Amino acid sequence: MKKTLKFLIIIILISPKTFAIGTYKKGDVLYNWKNPGINLRIKPNEKSEIITILPFGERLFVVEENLKKNKFSIQEIAPVVKYDSINEGFNFRGFQIKGFWVKVKTNSGETGYVFDGYLSKLKPDFELNETYFDAKFKLTKSSSKKFPKSISDNAYSKTSFYKNGSYIIQNRSDYVGHEHFFIPNISLEEGYLLVLKSRPYVLQLHKSSGDNQTNYQYDAKELSFTTSLEAISITKITYKSIKGIEIVFEGWD
Known part of the structure; x- marks a missing residue:
């Protein structure tokens, strides 16, 4: 051992440290790992107008320098309380994906903000x-x-x-x-x-x-x-x- x-x-x-979404910078290439897609928005908040929906695997270029300023999180799996056959409780507090809004540019030239919690430097073909x-x-x-x-x-x-x-x-x-x-x-x-x-x-x-x-x-x-x-x-x-x-x-x- x-x-x-x-x-x-x-x-x-x-x-070489080729992974870790937490270390990206301006000019880096990130990929969308959310299926079926994520929203590209005009401003860095969930109520902003949607420019387009980016599909799974979309390649994105980081275009802003002041990174990790606008925090955001998504409740990926909701909390739940269950009971088994002998009435014992089971409490799952849920799972949140936490991250920030980041300004990116798509392959087609569109620019806007996406939530980086679903982005990664891992290529989408990773198995x-x-x-x-x-x-x-x-x-x-x-x-x-x-x-x-x-x-x-x-x-x-x-x-x-x-x-x-x-x-x-x-x-x-x-x-x-x-x-x-x-x-x-x-x-x-x-x-x-x-x-x-x-x-x-x-x-x-x-x-x-x-x-x-x-x-x-x-x-x-x-x-x-x-x-x-x-x-x-x-x-x-x-x-x-x-x-x-x-x-x-x-x-x-």
Whole structure:
């Protein structure tokens, strides 16, 4: 474990900080990660006239210098109180996406303000899978191990480290599977947007019931979703020089 953490620290230190919506500046390129789209407005407030609706993946250029002056937030998931079969209460305080209004210019030349909580330096083709990571990031170290059947049928573990500081850890068997994706220098909100792209059903809290219902937990450092077939967690990781988000998918039969 100590060797793994030491290796992670080294690759983070030599990696360029290409992510993190919080560090953008004038001239940077950001992408819209809200589906189906976000509003481009004349002024930096939610009551201002809408110029147009920008679709998912729209490339935007930051054109203002005095950034992060106009705060704004959106209640992405509403608070809810539920009760189980033995009358025990469950309180979910909800999840807000917090950010600022930023002045941007579109590819077509339109200029206006958008809420940066749905923007990211991550390109919209970003995928949470090994194939994408192998194609986009340089693999620096990989190891795998199969376990005897006496422990678990067809069980194996694989770990992959990449030059940009990312890693993937996979643990699977016939009955359960875990996949850990670490992406450096991104926010919890960006991690949420990545999950939402790959698992859009996680927002079905108010549209389903019983075994199909999605349950949520949020404590500022971790946002998690649980269904009858899968658990997903998005966690802030801070360990010395290591900062980023770890996304874990856990599925079972």
